Amino acid sequence: MSLLPWFVVVWLFAVGLYGIVTSRDLIHQVICLTVIQSSTYVLLLAIGYRRGAAAPVFATLPSSSSAVDPVVQALALTDIVVEATVLALLLALTVQAGKRFGTIDPQQLHALRG
């Protein structure tokens, strides 16, 4: 159990990378990139986790009790929102590529230098 999160992190990264390399569709490729990104969230949260600790919200919790690391959670949560806008930018580029080159298959795009 104590090693499982690390295996899941590596697995998600590798699977996403495999998807990007074998992809025949730019939209598919963009989605695979978000799978890779999600592996970093799992890594961050697993690093900050402490067994038996509570979430770092002290509204009902006395501030002396043990809680998990809030710093990694802050990093992950801003990145999830920023990730969505970066994804939108990549999708806009996909639309543009489809318009310019008539295909969104990355393996045919290389022949059509823009």
Next chain:
Amino acid sequence: MNAGQRQWFFGCSLAAFVGLLLWGVLGLPPLGHYRGPYGDAINQAVVAQRHATDAIAAVNFDYRGVDTIVEEFILFASVAGCTLLLRQQRDEEAGMARTRALEGRMGQTSAAVTALGLTLAVPVALLGWYVVTHGQLTPGGGFQGGTIMASGAVFLYLAGEYVTLRRLNPPPLLEVLEALGAGGYILIGFAGMATGAAFLQNVLPLGRVGQVNSAGTIWVISMSVGMEVAAAFVLLATEFMEQALDLRQRRRI
């Protein structure tokens, strides 16, 4: 390089990379044995120092505030790039003529979807507002709440009310809101300097722990970020919706 060679090459490099990654992560302390001093330090100090009960919001908007400014400007730049790329290719019909043209292209939305979309939109937007304003007390804050508020607007679009809303011409208003949200964050930072403290230092009165407007600048920054994120996502949905509608017209011709 042909496809076969490429896959073979990828397989080898992936194996090497996964090996390296495994070697790296297996050196980490086992799950549940957190060692770092920073999280504990913040957890000990946050309620006394900042009067905020959600340590994550305090880290985001205060302890690591400068970091969040950079994150926010990544968001700002992506949205600007998106609108730049998508608007360039829109055709020339302008204003009301275009709205009327789009009306014909919308197609029929099922009555059930319309009813559900219209019913959900306002409660969802209100929930988003609640999440933004209570960010320093309970889980939430500008980023999450802003996204939820934007989902309310997306429900209206999905309900088939896009053309009705378009008459209000949302993009210019949304752009102003987005810019105000992004600029507001920086201005709050300068407010610290104006009073002789450091950039982004928490100079506002902290209030009583548990109050909605407690925690000084954390609360104000959270509102400003919420406004920016909500405007950004509604703007993105609008731009992509316009794209999706553009093509229906061509299909008909």
Next chain:
Amino acid sequence: MTDALQAATLVLAAAGGLAVVITRDVVRQALMMSLFGLLLAILFFAFQAPDVALSEIAVGTIVIPVLLLFTIAKVRNQEKER
């Protein structure tokens, strides 16, 4: 109990990631993506991160699928025109 929940969500998230990648039809993939987002959100809850889970639910299950579906509609029609 917590351990079992965490292990289960981790395994589900790993399976979800694989499912997203091997779905080649992009419309189905957009729906798989939203399911994967939900699985990740439950995983984040199990790791005591309610803020992150909130963010993932809003982004992963609403914003990303909607943007994806609009893009797919646009691109499919560009292809049809040719």
